[in-house]
Amino acid sequence: MKTLYELKQNLATIGQQLQKVESELAQKAVDPNATMEEIQALQQSKADLKMRFDVIKEQHDALEAEQKAKFEAKNDLKTISDPKQKIIKAKAELIRAVMNGKPVSTEVRQALGDNSTTGGDKFLPKTVSTSILVEPMVKNPLREISTVTQITNLEIPKLSFSLDDDDFIQDTETAKELAATGDVVTFGRNKFKVFAGISETVLNGSDANLVSYVENALQSGVAAKEKKVAFATTPKTGEEHMSFYSVGITEITKDTLYNAIKAAIADLHEDYRQNAKIVMRYQDYSDILETLANGNATLFTAQPEQILGKPVIFCDSAVYPIIGDFAYSHFNYDLAALYENQKDIKTGIEQFVVTAWFDHQIKLKSAFRIARVTTTP
Incomplete structure (x- = not known):
């Protein structure tokens, strides 16, 4: 039995011969010097080639349909046993369905752990820590130390435990904050969009490459958005509560940044100081190190925690x-997510667009301090 490739080759060969005979027949038909025998011979040759072409095409189409069915069965979500491969396949189908303007199948939604009508709600935030295939170009270091959840209409207590009276709160700053703002945090829904430009080559490539490319772009967009709102010195209207610099965290000011950080750690109540971490720019740490070293090269080999007394997370x-217990920094994503495609008119690249809703709540301001240097007049 001939292979599909051989049948394609035969189709092409006979197709070319058929075109040649049809062209010769057309020329003979208008040539007054051509005899009827010559025209009839070409007509017979055309009929023979057409019959051969149809027979081979029928064989070709049947074999192609059979192989396509086998391939689809092999790649059907129901037949994939490896959970990781199943997720990759489902994500790839979700992306291609959105880009082609087609509905997302129930099988895809179920494979992504979601039965809602929006299709794959858990696709965006979940991949950050579990199934992302490549490292994103942009990272949010707060994700390593903050709380991240994905719960609709989330409300949580500011403290994770309570007693039968409020006297157990020995930090008076915390007690005053709870009295002023209440003991429950309610998360809102702040809309944002993330765009991933997809070329035809990527869209028609392998499932793994397509998913890794899109996830890389989406996760980079998410990380950039999270960092932007959490560290905004002039946040947008409605996003003020999401920034460490605009919620009224106590600032500790000293003549040097080193002294300010050390004083900020000491100023924290022991309940927060025990798990405190420092989030700061690497340039600021480098300046501190250079000043402290004063030509002593051995100090540059010490870990940042040995220099400042607490673990350091660098973020430009x-x-x-910012010094504090970052368990009280909480990112929450609403389960709802919308997927659509949009063409970039400038580049001609199709954009895979995810519209999501999230919120960043600083659950207790008293769990943090901000270190600053005294400004000289």
Whole structure:
């Protein structure tokens, strides 16, 4: 039995011969010097080639349909046993369905752990820590130390435990904050969009490459948005509560940044100081190290925690160092997410667009301090 490739080759060969005979027949038909025998011979040759072409095409189409069915069965979500491969396949189908303007199938939604009508609600935030295939170009270091959830209409207590009276709160700052703002945090829904430009080559490529490319772009967009709102010195209207610099966190000011950070750690109540971390720019840390070293090269080999007394997380967006227990920094994503495609008129690239809703709540301001340097007049 001939292979599909051989049948395609035969179709092409006979097709070319058929075109040649049809062209010769057309020329003979208008040539007054051509005999009827010559025209009839060409007509017979055309009929023979057409019959051969149809027979081979029938064989070709049947074999192609059979192989396509086998391929689709092999790649059907129901037949994939490997959970990781199943997720990759489902995500790839979700992306291609959106880009082609087609509905997302129930099988795809179920494979992504979602039965809602929007199709794959858990696609965006979940991949950050579990199934992302490649590292994103942009990262949000707060994700390593903050709380991240995905719950609709989330409300949580500011403290994770309570007693039968309020006297157990020995930090008077915390007690005053709870009295002033209440003991429950309610998360809102702040809309934002993330765009991933997809070329035809990527869209028609392998499932793994398509998913890794799109996830990389989406996760980078999410990380950039999270960092932007959390460290905004002049946040947008309605986003003020999401920034460490605009919620009224106590600022500790000293003559040097090193002294300000050390004083900020000491100023925290012991309940927060125990798990405190420092988020700051690497340039600021480098300046501190250079000043402290004063030519002593051995100090440069010490870990940042040995220098400042607490673990250090570097982030260039932290224009002023933030010190505190980042368990009280909480990102929450609403389960709802919308997927659509949009063409970039300037580049001609199709955009895979995710519209999502999230909120960043600083659950207790008293769990943090901001270190600043005294400004000289």
